[in-house]
Amino acid sequence: MRRKIPSTAALAAFEAAARHQSFTRAAEELSVTQSAVCRQIASLEDFVGVPLFRRGQRGVLLTEAGRRYARSVAARLDAVERDTLDLMAQAGQAAGGALELAVVPTFATQWLLPRLARFQAAHPGITLHFTPRTRPFLFDDESPFDAAIQPAESPWPGTQGLALLPEHLIAVASPALLQGRRVRSVADVAALPLLQASTRPDAWRQWFEAQGLQVEQAMAGARMELFSMLAEAAAQGLGAALVPRLLVENELASGRLQQLLPFALDSGRRYHLLYPPHKADLAPLQALADWLAQEAHAAQSATLSGSP
Secondary structure, eight states, X not given: OOOOOOOHHHHHHHHHHHHHTOHHHHHHHHTSOHHHHHHHHHHHHHHHTSOOEEEETTEEEEOHHHHHHHHHHHHHHHHHHHHHHHHHHTTTOSSOEEEEEEEOHHHIIIIIGGGHHHHHHHOTTEEEEEEEOOSOOOOSTTOOOSEEEEEESSOOTTXXXXXXXXXXXXXXXXXXXXXXXXXXXXXXXXXXXXXXXXXXXXXXXXXXXXXXXXXXTTTOSOEESOXXXXXXXXXTTSOEEEEEGGGSHHHHHHTXXXXXXXXOEEEEEEEEEEEOGGGTTOHHHHHHHXXXXXXXXXXXXXXXXXXX
């Protein structure tokens, strides 16, 4: 059965005109005449049977249906372009490919990216694309992702996973915040302003209770989505933050942050490489999994030996 899909030329003309709100500027971008853009959009409107623009003396405006369709078309044209560029990048390479990865931003910035040159050196034909995701999602037909690197207690339902690194939460603050304060006990930490991770609303309560203290205000304080935001807020003296040690090693080494007490809370989560079963045989994914396992093992061995 023939698909009900408009021509790509008509879709490209529509997307450009919708983005610019102008047939003239769309024509300039596409290096065609304005009349050519008008013809393509008119043919598209005939095809779908819905007006996409309102024409007036002062120009054109998208209809409500046009606005919705423009968002959808733009996303799909972007995906087709990305896939095409990935395929072109593989030309002439004996082994390669591209992976779309959903990653927690702070882990990617603080742990993964500083090591990524080693992966590229070992696998020059593989391209990794990163998109930030801080919460679980489904690997369904609408998902653009091949895999995810996320903290989890176990692999998500319907996925396979490779456990990489444990997550140990430590309490940190800036030396400036601690000036004139004596922080020698859990109660001393409880007296500080607390910064909250919106993805871990119970973290401080669990940290305090693991040390035998009930703190009424354990869930109070400014909330932030990313651990990088929490670490920076703490470094700026806005309060104490509870963050994974592996994400603040640089700040601890430089002295921007100071660990308040030796205790580290095992959150029960590990950073995992997660992927749907039907992606398991992808050669680039297998290469990434092997490399991540090696890097995670090396990082844990260095931590146990006390090496930086």
